[in-house]
Amino acid sequence: MKKKRLVSRRHRALRNIAIAVLVILLTRYVNLYSLTPMQAIEQAKERSGIFAPTEVVTYCEVPEMHRFHRLYMIENENTVALTNTVLQFIGWTTGSAFAVDCTEDRPVHCGAMALDRSRDNDGKHLAFYYGRVDSSSVERVEIVEIVLEKSLTYPEERFNYITDTINIPRSEWIERDGYYLFFHEMTEEDNPDAQHYVRCYDDADNLLYYEFINHHYSLSVAN
Amino acid sequence: MDRREYCRQLTQELRHLTASEVAAVRQELWDHMEDHAEMLREAGYDEAEADARAVEAMGDPVETGREIDKQYPAIWLWLSRIAIAVIVVVCIRTAFGYFGGMHSFFEILSIRYDPYRDMEITMEEQIDYKMEVGNDIIHFIAITDYTPDEDCTAILYYNIYDKRLLSPIDYNLDNYLTFSTDDSTYERLAGGSWANKFVKQIESKINLSADDTSILIVYDRFGDYAECRIDLTEVGK
Numbered sequence: 001m002k003k004k005r006l007v008s009r010r011h012r013a014l015r016n017i018a019i020a021v022l023v024i025l026l027t028r029y030v031n032l033y034s035l036t037p038m039q040a041i042e043q044a045k046e047r048s049g050i051f052a053p054t055e056v057v058t059y060c061e062v063p064e065m066h067r068f069h070r071l072y073m074i075e076n077e078n079t080v081a082l083t084n085t086v087l088q089f090i091g092w093t094t095g096s097a098f099a100v101d102c103t104e105d106r107p108v109h110c111g112a113m114a115l116d117r118s119r120d121n122d123g124k125h126l127a128f129y130y131g132r133v134d135s136s137s138v139e140r141v142e143i144v145e146i147v148l149e150k151s152l153t154y155p156e157e158r159f160n161y162i163t164d165t166i167n168i169p170r171s172e173w174i175e176r177d178g179y180y181l182f183f184h185e186m187t188e189e190d191n192p193d194a195q196h197y198v199r200c201y202d203d204a205d206n207l208l209y210y211e212f213i214n215h216h217y218s219l220s221v222a223n
Numbered sequence: 224m225d226r227r228e229y230c231r232q233l234t235q236e237l238r239h240l241t242a243s244e245v246a247a248v249r250q251e252l253w254d255h256m257e258d259h260a261e262m263l264r265e266a267g268y269d270e271a272e273a274d275a276r277a278v279e280a281m282g283d284p285v286e287t288g289r290e291i292d293k294q295y296p297a298i299w300l301w302l303s304r305i306a307i308a309v310i311v312v313v314c315i316r317t318a319f320g321y322f323g324g325m326h327s328f329f330e331i332l333s334i335r336y337d338p339y340r341d342m343e344i345t346m347e348e349q350i351d352y353k354m355e356v357g358n359d360i361i362h363f364i365a366i367t368d369y370t371p372d373e374d375c376t377a378i379l380y381y382n383i384y385d386k387r388l389l390s391p392i393d394y395n396l397d398n399y400l401t402f403s404t405d406d407s408t409y410e411r412l413a414g415g416s417w418a419n420k421f422v423k424q425i426e427s428k429i430n431l432s433a434d435d436t437s438i439l440i441v442y443d444r445f446g447d448y449a450e451c452r453i454d455l456t457e458v459g460k
Contacts, residue, residue, distance in 0.1 A: 009300055052445065
């Protein structure tokens with residue numbers, strides 16, 4: 001009869017760890033988790049219709065949401081987007097990429113995302129404004145918050161009801177080949193009636209363009 | 224002291240070993256003493272003496288037991304248990320959390336290889352047009368309620384899946400399709416859909432006039448452009 005060899009604890013532990021790593025790699029293959037934030041970003045892009053390669057422009061940690069929560073700003077010549085990634089027990093997870101289409105001919109393309117940690121909501125949330133400036137005559141981008149109590153005949157009238165203003169001057173922009181990118185993080189009041197507009201100005205501070213920020217995403221994390 | 228008593232005394236000192244480890248050590252010792260006794264018997268010793276010498280050669284059971292006990296540090300046991308826990312958690316999450324159940328997994332396969340499963344579609348209503356958007360495939364599979372040479376509201380059936388079997392799709396891809404007939408363009412069509420992370424089945428109502436000969440479907444977003452023209456003259460034949 002063949003005798004069974006005594007297996008040491010070390011040998012058994014290393015074998016089980018190897019199997020665990022293999023299982024994690026397999027689940028990574030089926031996109032449950034990612035080993036790196038970059039892989040999580042690729043998943044988010046896939047789910048959001050961004051199929052072309054992108055570059056990471058910048059990222060910020062958002063410990064207010066989760067100890068290992070990172071927000072990445074990515075871009076290519078046709079889009080700029082924010083992606084949420086969170087490091088969990090065995091890897092990075094993600095949701096969608098919050099994308100702004102930059103293919104239309106406009107001086108500025110702007111998106112916004114609000115992050116709200118719902119358990120201890122103190123009436124404020126984290127807001128991120130991001131986008132791209134395509135016109136070389138723009139010197140300053142401004143985000144304005146407007147709270148309207150009545151409907152108005154002329155859109156410009158709305159700017160008489162500004163409740164908050166954020167300035168993002170050229171010095172804060174990130175230069176790319178032929179355009180500039182901006183990313184601004186702030187804490188702001190929760191106000192479901194608030195509307196946000198982006199305005200841009202030339203070097204003489206003349207208003208060149210404004211638009212309603214259509215891409216206003218909101219995400220709550222209940223932890 | 225016989226072999227059994229030796230093993231009993233020694234295993235009493237194995238305080239940090241699990242029951243299966245103790246059993247394995249006991250078996251190992253037993254086999255070792257058996258081998259030694261066998262050699263002695265072959266050398267001419269009688270059975271009782273061979274057994275006694277084999278046991279004696281093993282040394283003090285208490286001291287040997289303590290030495291063996293030291294060879295089993297707890298850290299490896301815990302690492303091994305943690306690894307098993309990770310395997311169990313990951314497997315359960317994969318099976319139930321990711322696919323949304325086995326039913327969804329079969330849907331992922333059937334949409335690719337048997338797109339008409341559970342559908343009451345005749346051969347005449349079936350079409351086969353594919354459109355590639357990035358890694359996603361839009362597969363137009365059928366048009367029902369279509370009456371050539373008459374104004375009608377037809378139903379267009381199509382599926383979305385990724386080129387790679389277990390990669391997620393752009394869940395909102397169909398919202399960015401425009402449908403054009405010879406004289407109308409529709410940004411969005413009314414209808415219903417079923418989806419999970421990997422596949423989406425959609426049925427959309429589209430108004431067709433008697434003169435329409437084709438439906439042009441266009442995707443144009445984030446710099447990606449794709450189009451597909453469904454030839455209505457082939458439908459119903």
